[in-house]
């Protein structure tokens with residue numbers, strides 16, 4: 001009697017183990033990344049727009065292996081954080097840019113990238129670049145993709161795939177300050193009539209609506225990057241003629257104020273939208289840590305752009321064929337006047353994937369994938 005009980009238990013265990021293996025095989029890795037945002041994660045959408053903000057010129061992409069070092073529209077020398085996260089979590093291919101003509105059919109199952117250089121939460125942000133795809137339109141585009149996924153997988157599998165095996169990452173907000181609120185010419189009216197509080201209120205209420213629309217389209221696993229230390233980028237340091245270890249106060253103050261509100265917004269959405277997980281990526285503190293302790297991470301400078309021109313930090317003219325180029329790209333925190341190098345992106349991505357709650361909360365991205 002005792003013996004047969006044991007055998008039943010053993011068979012049960014073996015069965016459980018086999019079911020577990022089968023599940024693991026089916027859910028191995030991340031299915032899709034749907035990437036929204038600005039030039040920090042644009043993988044080529046602006047190549048298809050008559051925009052003044054473009055990165056499809058050399059030497060951008062010089063270290064991007066998948067293109068053999070040719071520019072792709074990424075605003076860095078290699079991979080963006082979005083690329084690295086997808087790769088590390090087991091997504092078989094990079095998310096393709098939504099506006100690329102061959103982003104159709106089964107290829108969309110690896111995810112789609114909607115990010116656009118110059119884009120912001122507000123529609124009016126980035127006007128200076130003439131064309132860019134703002135966040136409202138990026139969500140409209142996902143609504144189109146959503147219908148295509150129904151066609152490829154059938155409606156019930158599609159819903160499951162989007163809810164369980166897809167991560168929605170959103171990196172936006174910097175341009176709402178840099179290329180809107182803080183821009184002297186275009187927004188002087190808005191800045192006089194709108195206090196920082198009122199402007200940030202406006203950003204948060206628009207962002208709430210945009211995230212809620214994604215939820216309505218079955219997005220459940222979200223990661224939202226906060227706004228980085230804008231006052232520490234080479235562009236700001238150059239135009240304000242700062243010392244290497246100084247940062248401009250106002251942009252950082254605005255970023256911190258917005259980030260506090262963003263954190264509250266995500267907690268509110270976690271409570272109010274059943275089944276959702278909104279993860280807060282503390283990019284501000286991560287980048288600040290890299291900038292402050294750059295030598296500890298193997299960099300030789302956190303103030304000078306590797307590729308750019310103008311002033312003490314090569315921080316005025318964006319990276320292009322006539323820019324000066326540094327000799328060791330992996331030793332600069334900043335690739336150009338605005339954007340981190342691939343070496344910095346790798347360190348940032350690793351902290352988001354496996355880091356602790358100082359930098360990514362309430363869970364890291366590996367946990368979010370398996371959640």
Ligand SMILES: *[C@@H]1O[C@H](CO)[C@@H](O)[C@H](O)[C@H]1NC(C)=O
Pocket residue numbers: 100102107
């Ligand atoms: C089109 O798709 C192929 C493979 O799916 C890819 O290698 C190529 O880079 C894509 N072209 C563009 C312009 O995105």
Ligand SMILES: *[C@@H]1O[C@H](CO)[C@@H](O)[C@H](O)[C@H]1NC(C)=O
Pocket residue numbers: 123136
């Ligand atoms: C944003 O701008 C686009 C045109 O670029 C327009 O179609 C859309 O209605 C605007 N959205 C809002 C919320 O104003």
Ligand SMILES: *[C@@H]1O[C@H](CO)[C@@H](O)[C@H](O)[C@H]1NC(C)=O
Pocket residue numbers: 140143213214216217
């Ligand atoms: C998606 O598009 C359809 C029209 O095709 C529209 O009725 C619906 O409101 C849109 N959903 C969202 C969340 O924007």
